[in-house]
Amino acid sequence: MSLPEIALITTGGTIAARPLPSGEVVVADSGEELLASVPELAEVARVRLVELFRIDSSLMTPQDMLEIARRVRALDRDESLAGFVVAHGTDTMEESAYLVDLLYAGERPVVFTGAQRNADDPAPDGPGNLLDAARIAASPEARGLGAVVAMAGRIDAARDATKVHTTSLEAFSSLDRGKLGEVADGAVRIFRSRPRPLNLSATDAVEPRVALVKLAAGMDGALLRAAREGGTAGIVLEALGLGNANPGVVREVELCTEAGLPVLVVSRVPSGSVAPVYGDGGGSDLARAGALFGGSLIGQKARILLMVALAARRRSGTPLEELLAPHLRI
CATH class of the missing domain: 3.40.50.1170 (L-asparaginase, N-terminal domain)
Incomplete structure (x- = not known):
């Protein structure tokens, strides 16, 4: 044989x-x-x-x-x-x-x-x-x-x-x-199988202009503003804890989303998912500002997903949330 x-x-x-x-x-x-x-x-x-x-x-x-x-x-x-x-x-x-x-x-x-x-x-x-x-x-x-x-x-x-x-x-x-x-x-x-959403598998392009911004205590929206003004096509925000920031960051996220710039929120914590729970600059405020939430993905993986999804949206016209959703539920 x-x-x-x-x-x-x-x-x-x-x-x-x-x-x-x-x-x-x-x-x-x-x-x-x-x-x-x-x-x-x-x-x-x-x-x-x-x-x-x-x-x-x-x-x-x-x-x-x-x-x-x-x-x-x-x-x-x-x-x-x-x-x-x-x-x-x-x-x-x-x-x-x-x-x-x-x-x-x-x-x-x-x-x-x-x-x-x-x-x-x-x-x-x-x-x-x-x-x-x-x-x-x-x-x-x-x-x-x-x-x-x-x-x-x-x-x-x-x-x-x-x-x-x-x-x-x-x-x-x-x-x-x-x-x-x-x-x-x-x-x-x-030992186990794994879910494989295939809705992006026909995509043959990437949008490389996606920024990854990591938050730490006391940071404001300056890096988000620099990304927005620098011509980025999307931003992954590696937020605190469950997906939290502060009022200054929230204000800049709102400016980004109003300009048509998607912001995908993940956590700087290695394990667990994000959720829009807290106010006073937290995840609930980020959601009201138009941010999307990236489930359990870590920052560099969320950036890859957003690169592919943006390219797929440009080709198909499918809403970004619809393209991302199958990959954020697993």
Whole structure:
């Protein structure tokens, strides 16, 4: 029986990085070099290599993320492929994975993986992560999960995964939502399914001009005003607690929404949802000022969702609230 075939899309990142003689670490390895560094892949699947970028993920732009999604959708037309692996830097992996998840309607898994240690490290984690990702991509058990992040044996939904440590090999978590599954002793185990709203999956554009503004004690509306006056197309407001601000911020939010600039409120707290409950500059006042509420999404994920939804509204004319709603109820 022949092995399944998967596509490996390489974009750079620490998994393909090495130190220069001067000490700083930079992306260096080609897709072919990365593939050759994990000969055990030949025991898991036949690999079709697609080298898309060779950059650090701190340089990844929304347009680059869109190109990853387009490449996945193009490859998905090939019925001979069992799944897809995207080798990506960890700094912005969660954002790329979520954007792909929003734009991909296929059943075959899209597995994002990378490394915390560069390829010259005495004990690199990249090869093991890449091998696990290939196992997930080739596994029938992973069908229907959409895009996932696979690091250190964990499998996390793209919507929920977030980087929680700068150096630990266990860099990603889904916090209180929990992981989808794991790879243990070479076996893929899926613990639960996940909802996948597909109303944005036909979108083939993003609106990159979305600002993310985080509140802290005593801040006023100056950053919101700067975003509004700077030509942004939308704002994600990472508010306090349950989705609270202060009267000065509320006044600026009202000016934004009156100007047709959507403001999506999320919380700076890592877990839990926002709700329009408090007055005196709190969430209830933000709602009256025209702000939308972003459920349990964290700031960087809400920004990706708003980028896609704004592009979809421009194409279809569908109200923004209607485009966002299925993604905020889960």
